[in-house]
Amino acid sequence: MAADKHASVHWEGAGKTGKGQVSTETGALKDYPYGFASRFEDDKRGTNPEEIVGAAHAACLTMAFAFALEKEGFTATRIDTKAAVRLAKDGEGFKIDRIALELDAAVPNLEEAKFQQIAAAAKAGCPLSKALASVPEITLKATLAG
Known part of the structure; x- marks a missing residue:
């Protein structure tokens, strides 16, 4: 079942x-722009690696949660997940030092303890959590909607 998924980047010019x-x-994503300003400043005209990692992690967690619910005999009516990825200074470079995930779901007949x-x-168990284990x-923060 293993299959490669592909992405590519084209870059021109210096770092900054x-x-x-x-x-x-x-x-x-098709030729979607990114650069210094969209990564280190507040330029919203492009993306950055950290928000792409956050989106991937949120998507992976959401799907893993849906499968885990199904295995336990539950189905969510909705699942909304957010990820905040923090890029922090690390000596001369940078590192991702925190990922904060927030999952909010409506799951009929599921008690809070089982939900958590x-x-x-x-x-x-999410493959992205495993891949990002060095963070x-x-x-x-998981919230079961009432």
Whole structure:
């Protein structure tokens, strides 16, 4: 079942003044711009690696949670997940030092304790959580909607 998924980047210029474009094989991102300003400043005209990692992690957790619910005999009517990825100074460079995940779901007939257990297991089992295990802090705030 293993299958490679592909993405590519084209970059021109120096680090601070250069510009890049990110593309994915599905076309979800097609020559999407990124650069210094969209990564280290507040320029919203492009993306950055950290928000792409956050989106991927949130998507992975959401799907893992949906599968975990199904395995336990539950189905969510909705799942909304957010990720905040923090890029911090690390000596002469940078590192991702925290990912804060927030999962909010409506799951009929599921008690809070079981919900938290399933959410924590989904976070631990999510392939992106495993891939990002070197991040010192990955938190999950899971909220079961009433």
